[in-house]
Amino acid sequence: MLIVTIVLGAAACLFAILYGLQVSQTRRLMQKLRQLNNEERSQLVTMSFPSKLNQELVIEINRLIHAKEQMARSYQWNEKKFHQGISNISHDMRTPLTAILGYLHMLNQGKVTHQEQANYLRIVEKRARSLHRLIADFYDLSRLDEGEYALESTLIDVNEIGLNLLAEVYDDFEASGFQVEASLPPAAPKVVADANAVHRVIENVLQNAKKHGKNKLLVDSKVESGSIVMSFSNGSEVITKQELSHVFDRSYTTSSSRTNDSTGLGLSICKTLLSQMGHNIKADYAEGIFTITIFWNIESEEYNNEEAKSK
Structure with a gap:
């Protein structure tokens, strides 16, 4: 009887100890959860002798802490990009407005010659x-984000649009000191895309080359691996890997391009439009040459039928 009493007493003590540990661990977990809710940054939860149940709870709490910190970092990064974008937008709008107001003021003074007046008006x-x-x-960009930019998919000859646009701006490029060379075969397969969006994409790429490029413009198109690969290469100032990785970001321009009437939105619009149409774009830089390459997917039903007939 005495032995039974001792055993029961020991068991009760052990239970009390384990219960006390459980209560202590639970309180500690509750404290960590309160810190997680009240602090911007929390340390990971650790326990000296966790039970199996508490160990699973600790793992889930730590996963929550990781997720919270990742969200906080993502928010801070997006906030920084947002403020930088607002700053860039303000600069881009203020620059032409300041020039317009300045020249209008000089014109209103009535002290300019006819030649100066014509120049100021230009x-x-x-x-x-x-x-x-x-x-x-x-x-x-706002319409694209909201899904309100209507795209009508039809079979488009992107090389024909490229040739027409290049013909329109050829004289402007030559007047700016560019040597222009183009190879856009007229018999290339058609792609499924929106005609207005294709026009906008190629126009933006050409504008980007004229604004930021120099010396030469090489436009090339070829069929390769189920795509029309259309490239635009121009002479360029040195572009770092970091700058290259951001060329499709919104409102991103190098500091030097801010003096060149640049909005930093053209290539971002290109990437968004192409992505929504199922095509792709990339940028490269090597040995003084900056290249924008568009990959027009030609895996259309018409193209596949033509391929089948040729075989």
């Missing part, structure tokens, strides 16, 4: 067009 028109294009870019 500058005002150029800056006004720049501002209009900037506002249009912001509007289009």
